[in-house]
Amino acid sequence: MAAFIHSLADVQTSRIGDGTRVWQFSVILPRAVVGRDCNVCAHTFIENDVVVGDRVTIKSGVYLWDGIRIEDDVFIGPNATFTNDPFPRSRQYPADFPRLVVCRGASIGAHATLLPGLRIGESAMVGAGAVVTADVPDRAVVVGNPARVIRYV
Template sequence: MAPIIDPSAIVDAGAVLGNGTRVWHFAHVCSGARIGAGCSLGQNVFVASDVLIGDRVKIQNNVSVYDAVVLDDDVFCGPSMVFTNVYNPRAAVTRKNEYRPTRVGRGATLGANCTVICGVSIGQYAFIAAGAVVNRDVADYALMAGVPARQIGWMGRHGERLAFSPDGSALCPHTGELYLIRHGRCQLLSDAQAVSI
């Protein structure tokens, strides 16, 4: 299935869009951007040239994805959330050679109106609360909130908060998946790993 592009959107020649990707009203995708299959780019979304977006990524209205940002598969970008790519911008100082790369891991959620300061990595299935400001790396499955963002818990792949028992294990209340905390990190156990415990 070919990409579906609203007539009001601009997709520059040289941009690559995967099968079934939808580009909604007044969006702009620059030449050189690479976007996977099954994505959704909402109204007023901007995607710069040096951007890589995986499959099934949902970018809600009014989000700008600037150069040096990578979004892995299944990332959710909430309405009006913000990426940056220069740490100390000045209008009178050109810093295009100082972009700091940002990577958002598979399945992560970036809540509405949150801000991701450039140069960080956000782990897979991490969950950034609405309005949070992320200025440091985020662990897999971490639940982050506040300004600056601090970890306040853990989230499962299904988007449910995990409640860990004293032995460091938690079951997702929706899927029954088993998670363990080991050495300060949260990890999902596969069925094979769970049987061997």
């Protein structure tokens, strides 16, 4: 089944997998890659150097910046915030952005904030509103500011 792209979305890449749905007011830049059977909800933005795996859900209000990698079967909750520049200054860009990786099967809660260059482990869960300042181990559940492991799944 071909991808569904809402008429009010601005999808500039041809690299959208079969069965993916992109909803209104979403912007996906020309070099971005989005896998199969994804759901990219309304009011989202995916920059050029971004790779999204298969069966990923990206809820409304999520912006994925250069250097971000989302593996298969990831859930990203509404308004989760990803960052890619550890020392941001207006009109001053690093040569390369640190790689932020969300591994297979992880879930990111609503309004969580992830700092640049982190690895969110396989099947990990980041609680709503958490501020993630360090790597999250596989299967860990993290909450709080700064995010701390409270248990494993």
